[in-house]
Amino acid sequence: MADNDTQRATPGYGRVAAMTVMVLAIVGAAWLLVSMMRLVLLVFAATTIAVLFSAVANRIERWTRLPRGLALALSVILLLGTVIGIFYAFGAQLAQQFDTIQEQIPAAFQAVQRQLDSWGLGEPSRELLTQGSSDLSTIMSRAGGYALSIGSGLSDAVLVLVGAIFLAADPELYRRGLVTLVPPKAEGVARKAVDDAAGGLRGWMKGEAVAIIVVAVLTGAGLSLLGVPAAIGLGLIAGLMDIVPFVGPIIAGVPAVLLAFTQSPSTALWTIVLFLIVQQIQGNILQPIVQKHAVDVPPAVLLFSVIGMGLLFGFIGVLLAAPLTIVVFVLVQRIYVQALLGRDITVATDKVKEEE
Template identity: 60%
Template structure:
């Protein structure tokens, strides 16, 4: 009897370990599947967090200046943002709409002019086919981007969801922070709290620097194209400023329609347009990007590039748009939780010299 009692734990122990391993694997696979299925929803949540960080920064600044309570400060901040966008669309909406229509109508003739120019200089064979394939690829990518937006849900409904969610989060971010920390084991709570603080500073710094960078890129691009006589310079400048949010790839995409429209003026204008975009990129890379990294976190350029590609493959068009802030947050969390806490190595804290 004693031998049977002693042998039963040892015989059941391997079965228990196998069961525990099986349950763990099933749980991991289930969580991974759930994350994949909810990828679009999770990106909308992250978009709300990014917008909430903007609201929070503005609210703190308004409350500091006016000494009003946070609720009133948040309401004033949101009202100011809506008023700025409404004013811009009221003053320049018709003009920008006309310029975007000009861009849409001018792209096909511009491609034809490029093809004619290549034939004239004796490069109409391979390069002509390459240009045609490239134009088809651009059209396909634009159509695919549109499908990404549509498959993410109704655009207006998603925007309202993100906007309202950001207001709720920004109204009292400490509540959501405390709720998240309650789910963390007590031993790791201090490290996770510091990681959240680092991520908040890094994201806030990135947004401040990126806003300045986008405005400067848009202004320089518009002014340069205007002086070169390129049609729809205002719309092209706005596109360049908006796409500046996408690291590495955005400036290339914004330069394609500008060069094509410049060909409708002359090949020399197109060449000067290429030089203009190279100059703007030098300004952005040597002056604006270091400013962003100083206030946020120094993410290596190759990491940003591959992050954009990975985010596009995983989350679609909205992933590409949010690739930079998502990379900043993940990079900061890895530094604080893994490099600093688990490995015990020194790190450079985001947003601090």
Template identity: 60%
Template sequence: MDDLGMATGTQDKSWTIGRIVTAAVAILAVLGLAWLLVSLSDFVLLVFAAVVLACIFDAMAQGIGRLTGLKSRGLKLTIAVIVLLLVFIGTFALFGAQFAQEFETITASIPPALQQVEGLLQRLGYGGTLTSLLDQGTQDLSSVASRIGTYALAVGSGLTDFVLVFFAAIFIAADPGLHRRGLVLLMPRKAEKPARDFLDDCGNGLRGWMLGQAVSSVLVGTLTWAGLALLGVPAAGGLGLIAGLLDVIPLVGPVLAGIPAVLLAFTVSPMTALWSVGLFLVIQQLQGNVLQPMIQKRAVDVPPAVLLFAVFGAGVLFGGLGVLLAAPLTIVLFLFVQRIYVRDILRKPITVAGQEKPDESGAGD
């Protein structure tokens, strides 16, 4: 009996040690994976950017198939890529010289505009702290100009990354099912169906976001261009292009686009600057109350506070590329929380993106 008790105790002790070792290995594996993702964050973001661009190509190919009746995916994808390239090349061919000249005007006009703002603040009796901030901003601009060579190298590296992302997106869009099956095969068998559903949600959400965002950017850029031109603000076309591009950044983008526009409006008159502020407020209201709900209806209804924190968080963690990809990253993470955590793990009925009523199929299984 004593031998049997000792054997049982030894087995229990071995089982406990085995569980501790297994848990320790699992924790180390998770920490190692997290460290690897942080270390390769730039690479991971480039892969994600390629996936987002592949979704654009896929959506364009589907639209071309509906319009033309073509069945060959390769042919539809080729037409989509050519059309996108022709749009960019045609835009720069028609307006490239004009935009370049207007950007030079913007760069040359900002220092005098800062001086005019400083003089106005001094006349109003608010020149102390605000003037020092403007002086600091002028010094920062001078510092940026002195490091233009370093930034040129960064731009060159960014162009290389863009070329890699562009061709990677073509390969992914050529056979998305292959990459989808590869991801699903990495999951445990019980997780294969949730993984497929999550990938479907991501595809629908990203395609809807990109379609709505394209419409929003074009309208914001056009309205900004037209409004500033009517007010007589210099380089209205370049400022409209900046506003359209920065519209991709949720909530923060319109504010960033308004700063150079208002500064250049000061070179005309303080009243023009006030009218420019009013113009951006009207466009912001249109974007927030009309365009943004349209995007969320087609994509994922992410709360504005979540989007705002996502922009700042992505900027802190990943820099400028993270800010540009903040919206699609937030959509994917939001869908992950909805589909995987709330619906499949917590077993709660929720409305997942694209569904018109709560999805209760996972509840009570």
């Protein structure tokens, strides 16, 4: 009788042991993923740049009928040459503009403090501005340390660039590799999801390239007309910060408004109006273009993804938050909502095909 009870109890212990091993495996995999998250982000950054290289190479290949390798080499030279050429042509002027920003920020804080005194807003506001001035001065004084930190990250940048070239050289190879990791019945869904993610990234980069140029030109020109110091540098900051949804324009607007206070409070007010107008153009004209060719991600999702990625991974997380959110959103739509739940969806690649 006791032997029978022991035999019946044994499978129960086996199930507990199996579940324990499974839980430990899941926890271990999660821990390994978190500990390697920096590498994962670098791989994603390389993938994003590879999508850009591949898109330009595809255009060159169609227009010139050149072999894939030569078309890719031309695309890399074209894109890197454009970036290097811009910095070579305007580097000295931009460096002077950023030096002006650094030098005049303390004076801008003092001008704001004097204006608050004249308005009678009280000591708390002055203490807040004093603390902000101290923090900003500390950041500026540590610019050399930040430059060294950036220099130490050049190896990561080279790794990302080389990885992007390898990925763009034969994207079908890596696409097939990802698809073979799923069961045969799910290969069609996985292939479609990978294609949608790549299409979403291409559309996002096209839209953002246009948005960066338009925002930088409009902001720089507007600040120049208002007589704000370092208008070109501030315009460049505004354009580049447009990559970061919602938070970027606010960050870009703070130094512009502060420097405008060195001219007059009315100039600062008109600077705020300028940024609001530019953001209205960006939100009502440029953003729909981005969403038309990329993915219409809900604004709250983008906002919290930027904040969360920034808290978890710092600057690189903020920089990659938007494209990573787009990829995850597309995968959730295609794999979970459509394949598992059986609901109809429309992603960016479907909308583009319908228009064509």
